[in-house]
Amino acid sequence: MITANLNSLQFLEGWFENDPATRQRTAFPLYKSTGTTSLSVVYFEIESGNNLGTHSDSAEEIILVLEGKAEATVNDEIGQLTKGEMAVIPKMVPHNIRNIGSETLKVVGFFSSPYVASTFVEPLMPINQNVVGTPPIESEKPMSWNEIFGKITGQLE
Numbered sequence: 001m002i003t004a005n006l007n008s009l010q011f012l013e014g015w016f017e018n019d020p021a022t023r024q025r026t027a028f029p030l031y032k033s034t035g036t037t038s039l040s041v042v043y044f045e046i047e048s049g050n051n052l053g054t055h056s057d058s059a060e061e062i063i064l065v066l067e068g069k070a071e072a073t074v075n076d077e078i079g080q081l082t083k084g085e086m087a088v089i090p091k092m093v094p095h096n097i098r099n100i101g102s103e104t105l106k107v108v109g110f111f112s113s114p115y116v117a118s119t120f121v122e123p124l125m126p127i128n129q130n131v132v133g134t135p136p137i138e139s140e141k142p143m144s145w146n147e148i149f150g151k152i153t154g155q156l157e
Contacts, residue, residue: 022053024051069101
């Protein structure tokens with residue numbers, strides 16, 4: 001069984017340099033390098049007034065709001081989601097999630113692929129790249145997200 005505890009994840013912070021409201025904390029608790037074969041999961045948090053950043057993903061995604069109030073923009077359609085509500089985001093369709101509530105927005109996204117590439121409209125800092133996604137960490141045996149995080153940040157060799 002592959003497990004992940006959302007309460008103890010280490011986060012990668014991301015932002016747009018030209019838009020201070022685009023700022024989030026992200027983790028990939030489940031994807032190919034953690035042992036999945038046909039799906040991946042992203043977990044992200046956005047503070048009040050901030051947004052994820054417009055991007056498109058290489059796989060279909062279902063998002064589930066765990067806490068807070070979100071405004072989801074999918075292509076030209078805009079809708080609101082609150083705790084317990086879900087939405088489907090088609091593959092390669094531009095979308096953004098904005099926190100329109102007063103508490104931290106907590107969202108889990110389920111992808112239909114063990115690898116995901118996300119293409120943002122601006123470079124995502126601090127890596128200064130438009131295309132990001134599931135970390136390119138390979139291992140002969142599955143690793144936990146926190147082990148992968150340690151390798152990405154250089155805290156684990």
